[in-house]
Every structure is written in C-alpha cells, then in structure tokens.
Amino acid sequence: MNxxxxxxxxxxxxxxADSAIWTRDEIYxxxxxxxxxxxxxxxxxxxxxxxxxxxxxxxYALPTTFIEMDRVExxxxxxxxxxxxxxxxxxxxxxxxxxxxxxxxxxxxxxxTLRKVPxxxxxxxxxxxxxxxxxxxxxxxxxxLDIPTRYVRYLMFYTLAKCFERDGDGQDLALFExxxxxxxxxxxxxxxxxxxxxxxxxxxxxxxxxxxxxxxAPGSLPPYFPIVR
Amino acid sequence: xxxxxxxxxxRVSRRLNAGSFWTDSEIGTVVNDIYWExxxxxxxxxxxxxxxxxxxxxxxxxxxxxxxxxxxHRVWNPATSKWLAIDYVRNLDKVCGRWGEAGAEPTxxxxxxTSMFGVFPRTTAAGTLLxxxxxxxxVMVAETDTPVFPIQFHSxxxxxxxxxxxxxxxxxxxxxxxxxxxxxxxxxxxxxxKQRASRAHLPVVGSRYGExx
Numbered sequence: 001m002n003x004x005x006x007x008x009x010x011x012x013x014x015x016x017a018d019s020a021i022w023t024r025d026e027i028y029x030x031x032x033x034x035x036x037x038x039x040x041x042x043x044x045x046x047x048x049x050x051x052x053x054x055x056x057x058x059x060y061a062l063p064t065t066f067i068e069m070d071r072v073e074x075x076x077x078x079x080x081x082x083x084x085x086x087x088x089x090x091x092x093x094x095x096x097x098x099x100x101x102x103x104x105x106x107x108x109x110x111x112x113t114l115r116k117v118p119x120x121x122x123x124x125x126x127x128x129x130x131x132x133x134x135x136x137x138x139x140x141x142x143x144x145l146d147i148p149t150r151y152v153r154y155l156m157f158y159t160l161a162k163c164f165e166r167d168g169d170g171q172d173l174a175l176f177e178x179x180x181x182x183x184x185x186x187x188x189x190x191x192x193x194x195x196x197x198x199x200x201x202x203x204x205x206x207x208x209x210x211x212x213x214x215x216x217a218p219g220s221l222p223p224y225f226p227i228v229r
Numbered sequence: 230x231x232x233x234x235x236x237x238x239x240r241v242s243r244r245l246n247a248g249s250f251w252t253d254s255e256i257g258t259v260v261n262d263i264y265w266e267x268x269x270x271x272x273x274x275x276x277x278x279x280x281x282x283x284x285x286x287x288x289x290x291x292x293x294x295x296x297x298x299x300x301x302h303r304v305w306n307p308a309t310s311k312w313l314a315i316d317y318v319r320n321l322d323k324v325c326g327r328w329g330e331a332g333a334e335p336t337x338x339x340x341x342x343t344s345m346f347g348v349f350p351r352t353t354a355a356g357t358l359l360x361x362x363x364x365x366x367x368v369m370v371a372e373t374d375t376p377v378f379p380i381q382f383h384s385x386x387x388x389x390x391x392x393x394x395x396x397x398x399x400x401x402x403x404x405x406x407x408x409x410x411x412x413x414x415x416x417x418x419x420x421x422x423k424q425r426a427s428r429a430h431l432p433v434v435g436s437r438y439g440e441x442x
Contacts, residue, residue, distance in 0.1 A: 013397055046342025048288070070341070071318065076327035078318075132342065148292045150269075150365070153262055174401040181408065182393075189270050190343055196272070196300045197340045 001152055003031055004141040010159050014170075021170040022163050032138050034158030034183070035145065040067055042190035043132040045146055051129050053101065053120035062112045065133040072104055072114075073128045084108050087117060094118065101127065154186030232383040234260070235372035241390045251394060261368045263389035263411075264376055271419040272299055272363035273378045280346070280358045287329060287351045291360075292344045301346060301362040304338045308356050313338045313348070321349055378418060385414030 007027045011017050039045050051060050072079040082103040087094040094117050101116040109115050114129070135146040145152060161179035164172045232240075238256045245251060268274050278298050280289055291298040304313040316337040321328040331350035335358065339347045348358070366377045376383055392407035 042343075044343050046345055071322075073329065076330040078322035130341065148297075150265055172399065172401065174405070175396060175399065178396050178401060178405055178408065185266070185270075189266075192270070193299055194340075194343050 001149055002141055002144050003028055003138040006031060006145075006152060006156060006159075010156055010163075013156070013160060014163060016170070021168075027159060027163070028138070030159040030162040031155060033162065034155045035135050035138060035147075037158065038151070038155060038183075038187060039134045039147065042187045043067065043194070044151070044190045045133045045135060046070065046130070047133050048128055048130045050125060051114065051127050053116065053122065053124040053127050055120060055123050056098070058095065058115055058117075058119040059109050060114050060116065062114055062129070062131075063133065064112075065136065066112055067132045067134055069106060069129065069131050071130040073130070074101055075124075075126045079103055081106060082117065151186055151190070154183050157183040157186070232375065232380060233372060234369035234374045237369075237376075237383065237386055237390075240387045241394070244387065244391045245394055245398075250398075256390065256394070257369075259390045259393050260386055263386050263393070264369065265365065266389070267382070267385055267415055267418055268366055268377065269299065270415055271378070271422045273418060273422045274364050274366040275302075275362065276364045278360045278362070278364070280360055282335070282348065282352045282356050282358055284332070284352060284355060287349075288341060288345045288347050290344055291346050296364040296366070298346075298360055299363045299365065301338065301340070301360045303361045305359040305361070306335055306356075307359060309334050309336075311336070313358070315339065316349060318347070325349075379421075382414060382418045382421070385411055385418065388414060 007024055010027055010031075011019065011022070011024075014022060016022055045065075047063075049063065051062075054060075069081070072081070079101065080103055082105055084105060084107060087103075087105070091097060097118040098121040099118040101118060101120055103117045105115040105117060106113075116127070136143055138145070145155075147155075157179045161176045161183060163170065164179065165176040234257070237260050238253060241256050241260060242251070242253075276296055278291075278294055278296060280294065282289070291301070305311075306313055313335055314337045316339045318339055318341060321337075321339070325331075328349055329351070332353040333350045334356075335348040335350060335352055337349045338358075339349065341347055346360070367374075369376070376386065388407050389411040392404050392411050395407065396404035
C-alpha cells in the first residue's frame, strides 16, 4: 500500500476528491507526519543490520531511519554501551587506541553516529546493530509502507484529524479530537502487544518456572512457595 | 446463537438510517476493521501456527505468518517433543555469550521488537515449531461468516462501525457518543478474555489474600 492509494481513500473520506479544500501535497505531509509519529511512539519496526568494521575508522553513521538502539553485537557477543566519561576514567586514549571493538558510544559525535571503542584495527563483517526504526520515507508514490496493512487505517485517522485541525475551510475541531482518539487507540494496541510479552517473562514467587538469574534473593521467600488452601 | 456478517451489516445500515448513502461494501469494510480492532485489543482469538524454521534464521516475523500470531503463549518442538522455555535476549547475553552462533534443536524462544520471534539455539536442520498463542482471525467475507467472540459482544462491532461512519458523515456528537459505548464494549471483551477461566490463587509477595478464589 503506497501513499497515493491511501491519499485517494482519505480524499474520498473527506468528501474532497477534487482537492478543493485539501491538496494532495498537504495530505502527503500529514500522512508522512503520522507515519513517523506512529512508528516512533509505538516502536513497531525493529531491524537488525550490519555495521561492518573498517580498519582505522572509529565513527559510523547510523541508518537514517534510526530511532533507538536495542542491542549491539560483535562476533556474536553483545556489546555493552558506554559513555565518554567512563572511557576517560579507564583509558584516556580511547579515541586513538586501535584493536577489536568491545564497546560503543552514542554521544559526542552527533545524535546518529556510533563510535566503536577501540577503533577497529581490521576490516570485519561481524558487527551488527539491532534497533527500532522509522519507516522508509514516503517520498514517491512507489514506496510501500513498512507497517502491517491493518495499521494503515490509523495513519488515515491521523491524516483526517490533521485535515480537520488546520485553520480555514473544512476546520472542525470536534472531528479532530475524534480522529485523534481513534489514532491513539492504534498506537496503544501496538504498545500493549509488546508489553504482554514482557509481562509473561517476569517470574513471581509461587510460579513454577524460576529462570536462571531470576531466583529469589537471599533472605526472601523460596521460589516454590506453597499454595494456601 | 450468532450474528452473521450479513446481519451485522444490516444492523449498521439500519442504525445509520442512511438509505443508500453507504454501500454494502463500504459498511462491510468498516465492520471488518472494527472487528479486527476488537480482536487485536482483546486478543480473544487463540490458535496454533506451524512455523517452518531454517538453519540460517534466528528470527521470524510473526506478521508474515498465516495466521498472524499476536502474542505467543507456548511453543512446542515436535523434533524433541519438548516445550520451549520462554527467555529474554538480555538473559541469553548474560548466561550464554555467543548464543547466536550455536546450532542445535531449539530449546528456548524470545521476542524482539513487536513481532520478531527468536529461537535459541538456531536449528541445525530445517524443521517446524508449533506456536500456540493469540492471533488475528480471518476477516469476514461470506455473508454467513460470524465473529470469533461470543454474541454478547457483537453489538460492539455495530456501535464501533456506526461511530466511524457517523464521523465520516460529520455527525460529530453522535460519533463521539457512540465511540464511548464502543470503547466500553471493547473493554468488556478484554476483561472477559482475561477472566473467563477461574484459577487457583497463587500467593504473590505483596498480595493481600491467601485464599483460593
């Protein structure tokens, strides 16, 4: 589903098929805005991509759709993030030291730049980043949306809301509120869906599946607490 | 007793009192949209998915499967006849350093992002996993199709559809009022799904009552 198809649907729903009130470009703007807002707030899109080591290169541009880092991996090992302050305390020469990267920085070099520490001393293809991302920008009519089709209707709700919000002909603030409420439901559903899984994995005392590393701390009740009848 | 797709559309049309303003197809589309919204929010539909695993993939997108699994509940490995344990990537990083490299029959599963289903270890031979969980049902197509949830919640579909169509007619007050009714029925369905089975009470630290419900 691409922006042209969606905007035709929206214009039909607005009853403005000939663009007398809302132009096609205006609808495209709102749609893109809604697309970015939806993906950032719901974090629905997740990706894993290679960020290959280049001998002697410390900083690497993150993908343009990057929102938030989830995990970084080198040679199958997860790399912990660090801060410049921590590095300064441990190794004042961290910006010039070369070797095999064991940590990374997401500060001081710009918001969308990753610094590998130490600087890679050889080319390698085993460095991966896993991150939440925005969708591919809808710059042309041929670009399809990255989100599942059933969520596209929430982008339409956002676009409808924005059309009714703007000053001038067609403004209706009550409808703006209505469609924004419908849009918010879509964002909430995605957030809840992720939360359900994270709620499942948490063990409570009394459950039958205490995981490694999640056993009760010394001095607390045992994991197999008896059922009270 | 159930409400068929045809009956739901007819009830929406009658409530709109709009004659031929909305076509049967337009009403049907909105009815299905609301139906899916209720199903997704409440996770009322539960089914199995046979997932084909490969030797090269650790992650599988559940949105690309048929049916779409919303939340996996349990995973069964037919090759070992064992349930897979639920795990978490931070835990794997902690207890099993190069877990992404390992190859054997999967023993654990975990989620990444919203819909990426991960297995540990990555399988060494193509096989299948049986995932049981909440899923998206098929949309209603035939006139005799019925929603997957019980009839007492079917009026929520009608209220939701009428609300959306009234908003498109720019009858804002009616749309907003019906939205509240629809939201309440959605919430009712979600609560019913969560509480339809009564389970023995397991005491949790901080809970007030120790008696079985």
